[in-house]
Amino acid sequence: MLARLPSSHPRYLAISKRAHQLKAGYDGERYVDKILNEIAFPQGTSILKDITLEINPDYIIQIDTLIITPYNSYLLEIKNYSGSIQFNQTVGKTIKTSPNGQMDKYDCIIHQLDRAKTGLKEWLNQHNMDMPIEALIVMANSNTDIPIPLETAIVKYAKQIPLYIRSHFKKEKTITSTSINKITKTIQLHRKKWWTDFPCKQYNISPNELKRGVLCNTCNEPTTRIPGHSWFCYLCKKNNKSALNKSVDDWFLLVSPTLTNRQLRLFLGLRSSSATSVVLRSQNLKRHGATRNITYTKK
Incomplete structure (x- = not known):
């Protein structure tokens, strides 16, 4: 958070x-x-x-x-x-x-x-x-x-x-x-699994109030996508190969157990739904529903 x-x-x-x-x-x-x-x-x-x-x-x-x-x-x-x-x-x-x-x-x-x-x-x-x-x-x-x-x-x-x-x-x-x-x-x-509400709900924070983008693993500032499917931080001058996966995980940790294409596109600041679909396919997620009602959860 x-x-x-x-x-x-x-x-x-x-x-x-x-x-x-x-x-x-x-x-x-x-x-x-x-x-x-x-x-x-x-x-x-x-x-x-x-x-x-x-x-x-x-x-x-x-x-x-x-x-x-x-x-x-x-x-x-x-x-x-x-x-x-x-x-x-x-x-x-x-x-x-x-x-x-x-x-x-x-x-x-x-x-x-x-x-x-x-x-x-x-x-x-x-x-x-x-x-x-x-x-x-x-x-x-x-x-x-x-x-x-x-x-x-x-x-x-x-x-x-x-x-x-x-x-x-x-x-x-x-x-x-x-x-x-x-x-x-x-x-x-x-024994029970100790679980409280997702932090956004617990602290009454809208996902819109969070930083958008794929964040750098070191400084937590937005990175830039470069060829080769990696993300580069111009502040730290570092490639962040795991930054995308971590940023998708941020949604499931902070906001909700479910995710849609539109939600991820806004959360990561991606340009199109097709680009978001590519990201979703690269993640180890479980798909629910069909066509426009597709949602994703962690496996």
Whole structure:
């Protein structure tokens, strides 16, 4: 979306901030994954990531990481914050103060963690299963400062997780291998694909507000078609052999699951419907309908 949206657009800053948050969260989860590799988990352990489960149509939970060992299970809510964190359950907010003094407020992590744990317990009950669940907030950034210790939830830095989990291996086993296999298979069978509206609909942005054309893979500015079926960026002085495919994908990522000749012609700024037909035939798309009512979808 940021590649297609003009920087002068009124929603650009909000979307840029959201993209930054999503990337930080993803980087934090990847870092915790590396830390978990330090643990010699006992045989039979199951590690599930990015789980979305439906407790009921109005109650859907997301779990970053769920670790099920014979000794205990751990529900990890991973955060990658920089600066200082204050947990304010009274107002239902987690307040982050960045090193530059900027203050951002998020939904309360403690409530989020409790909601996920409660939802998972209910989901297991619905499927006639049960297991002990320990919910933890994991700070991926070791420089995150927590000036007021949290008493109502367990908070650990990522590097503390291996020692913390290993300390439970000396205790009595509480989950059988059969139960771990059953719970894992049932979660895999019922996990939902997390999906929100297409960004254009989500942010109420018309496709007409997006940059048109086949964009450069480097600078996101429109390219020029040259003989040999490649696209050249005069700003970067580079050929963009994959720019066309990427630009067609932009439509399916940002706007709609369906595409017509006219829509693609306007989106890419092509001169004619016949030229657009050539582009459509070059893509790995599924064709629906006939004559003037043809639409295309991703295979």
